Amino acid sequence: MIPISEWYKDLGQFSFPTVFVALRPVEVKALLAGDCDGDDAKQAIGRVQQGIHDLPGSAFVSADVCAPTDSEKFGKRASVSYGRVAWRLLAASAKVCEAFRNKLTERIVIRPFRRMNRTREFRLFFRGRKLLGMSQYNLERHFGRLAKREKELWRRGQKCAETFKDFLPYSDVVVDIYLTSDDRVLIVDLNPWGPPTDPLLFRTWERDWESKPGIKLIPRPMKMKGEISVSF
DSSP states (O other): OOOHHHHHHHHGGGBOOOEEEEOOHHHHHHHHTTOSSSHHHHHHHHHHHHHHHTSSSSEEEEESSOOOTTSTTHHHHSSBOOHHHHHHHHHTOHHHHHHHHTTSOOEEEEEEOOOOOGGGEEEEEEETTEEEEEEESOOSSOOHHHHTTHHHHHHHHHHHHHHHGGGOSSSSEEEEEEEOTTSOEEEEEEEESSTTSOOGGGOOSSSOGGGOOEEEOOOOOOOOOSOOOOOO
């Protein structure tokens, strides 16, 4: 995942309202120690609380390069309203702590919490700033409603790509988007082109991308008809 702070200044107009809370080295140390009561921790927690307060409703809090999805507290606390709860959630995430420890980030990111409809999440594949492919993001199963709108979805992907492609920080990049019910497109994340980014339904990066593969959706499960003989 490319740090949100790296692309937000140019692409924030196409994304969620976002607040960045930079941490001092002593505050990072407090986070890594799981400290919530020391003076350094309290100062950082206060700024996180202010960031949450500045956004509508509850918030989704992450590091600049990863979300605390590995935290045991994440399932119940994906949506937070208090800085102290957000701080504990981040401190309990090995991914977040590793990112801060290795200086991959110096910031906490705060966004409005939104319940994501799995059928509205997609991954766009840009090469030379051209949209070459679009994949269904959630691969759990076939969604009939998507199959019925395949051509429409690809047109929407192409249309939204035209609106922000000139602002992309890299010519080869992978963009995660969310299609809203009121016909808007919101950028969720940017990812590097190639491994370790998951190509999803395009399966592999070793392919002829110039063939313009278009949109990829999970196909309808195959149904077997007639008499089937099975022997061992």
